[in-house]
Amino acid sequence: MRRLYFFFAIALLACSHKTADQQLIDAADPAASWMATLQLTGEKWLDNSVPSSFVRATIGAAQKAFDKTSGTIAQSQARKELRDEIKRELETARAAAGDLQQAIEKNDRRTATGAVRRFAEASAALQRLQQQKNRE
Amino acid sequence: MKKALTLALGILTSVGGFFDVGNIATCTQAGARFRFQLIWAMLLATIVVIFLVEMSGRFAAVTGKALPDAIREHFGFGFWLVPFVILTLIHILVIAAEIGGMSFALHLVTGLPLPLFALPSAILVWLFLWRSTFSAIENSTSFLGLITLCFVAAAVWLRPPIHEVLRGSLPSMPSGSAANYWYIAVSIVGAVIAPFLFYFFSSGAVEVGWDRSYIPVNRAVAVIGMGFGSVISIAAIIVAGAVLAPRGIRVDDFHQAALMLTQAFPHWGFALFAVSMGVACFGAAVEVALSTSYTFAQTFGWNWGEDLDPAEDARFTLVYTVSLFVGSLFVLVGFDPLKLTLLTMFISAAVLPFVAAPMLLLMNDRMLLRDASNGIISNIAAALIVVMTLVLAVVSIPLAVMGGS
Amino acid sequence: MSRSVHVELLVGRRVRDANDRVVGRIQAIHVRRRGHDYFVDEYQIGPAALLKTLGISAVRLVGLPSWREPLRIPWQKLDLSDPEHPRLNCAREELERT
């Protein structure tokens, strides 16, 4: 029986120091999902498939999720570089959301296209973090 | 001829009652998070619900009594009290979730804030119940429900990889996070095997006056009706799996699911999703509100029946009026419709034993059913169902804590 | 002095015999018709009686050997002066012999 406890202790230890980073990446998962949602929403707006009111409502909901994630970053004990990287992606997404908001009010398709591209990059970056974590 | 008409109506009823806010929420989450891996959960739930719906219809046809009526009379008020209280809470929560679904659909179409539509949705359902007879209700809600076929059309149009869909139809271990996988699987089952379904179905059978000769019709209605509703739900899983999963979009909010039809139907996709959701939730809200009144009326022995004018059964009318109003308060206060729906589906899964067990006991009562009581197959199925619901109930609480993130 | 007993409160009450030992719970009350009125014939105690009342034969549902026959108490043997505590006016064994 003793070996079992030994094995169990090692397993706990192994994942505990990584837990902070892992937890932060998992916590950022909804934000990545919302970035992908805004990307799709922007694309569909450009295809005239969705009304502006829907885009506005989706941006609102996304911003709430971004705020929640930035709150989690503030309290997280994960590695500094990791926290900064996620914060950077969040800022990109937040700015892009603001631009998309203006773009749909002024029907400015060029800015909207730019915003959609930035959503794509930000969500791709966070998804890469997720894949790296899964491979470790 | 009358039987053929009843068969058609019965099937339509099951379509109307089957696909609702619970299915939309759980199927889009399952597809978005695990692509086609959870189709088996929907298939399993459908088989179980077909058995349970067939039994409740057969019981009503043979004894002329609906389930709440029979359970109270047979096991006594003390025994019935606990399931009755639980069922009432579930009824209120499901009404709230359905009104949440309707309000979200109206929010999509108009862009106005969601809580604004809580009372209007409840009043719309109330007006429909107040003025219609049972059969009028059933035909129209189900007919409207056919619009949800757009999910099937979208699933076919997207041409998902068949081998992957088939592999998903067999139970499998999760690739992603296990807790979330089983959390969604349990909520899928909770959404399909909704407790009100049997109580409503048996009351409906009494309303339209089924008798022993309707047992074959009842079986056909259960199989085709539930099967039909299940096809639409599986289509929703496939569409979410094909459109949302590759983009890494999780469904934490209904807004994230609202675009899933736009890939197949660029111009109509958005409107189709809104109308489908609105109509499906409206049909379900009508049925759940009615089911609440049936359960109360049969428990206390009041005159009941939607065919009576409101003046003739004031208490029956009062029950669905109050439950619709109380249900709408949840949405008015600002509960998020998706979280409210998932919570409701979870509690439904957790209380299934309380609801299924009394029914299965009844189905074995030779005195009441004589030769129509459960055969060996139904009994084995019944025993498996009770065990499954117990496992679900036990497993759902820890899962909600771990998997619910 | 005519007293009355509420059946709905009698259901499931534990019955004690003359030696204060618990005999079982009241699960069924059989009555027989004379004219328009019905008069109690016997009471039945125990799990088998409960199952019979619920119309389920244990054999059929679960496949267990059905419990032994319910204990039957002729009406005159049960003292209902205190409905909260029904008492047999004889020992338990006496009942089982008949």
Next chain:
Amino acid sequence: MPEELEIIRDLLDKQLVDREETKMGRADGIVLALDGDGPPRIDRLELGFVVLARRMHPKVEKWFEALRRRWSVRKSARQMVPWSKVLDITPKHIQLDVNALETPAFDWERWLRDHIVTKIPGANGE
């Protein structure tokens, strides 16, 4: 009327209907009379929330009683139906020789109908 019955299975909690088979509540309670040294006789049926409340728990009954005194519509808490009023006993219901609308069982129904339901258009299906 059947020769033999089992009170709990065949009578208690049974659906009650009047002469025209209008549903009028359930046999929430059954009272046996212990008169003289003969066997107990079924004396009457009882209906009403108070009867049900007492079956749940004496405390619930007191709470119901207080509630009822303050603003209840019903004149008497529990309605008693003498056994002589029983017309027929079938597996589906117990038929009573009464007119449901006049019985206290319908106090609530009448009150709701007169005060709320009929005030709303379309109540009588016109």
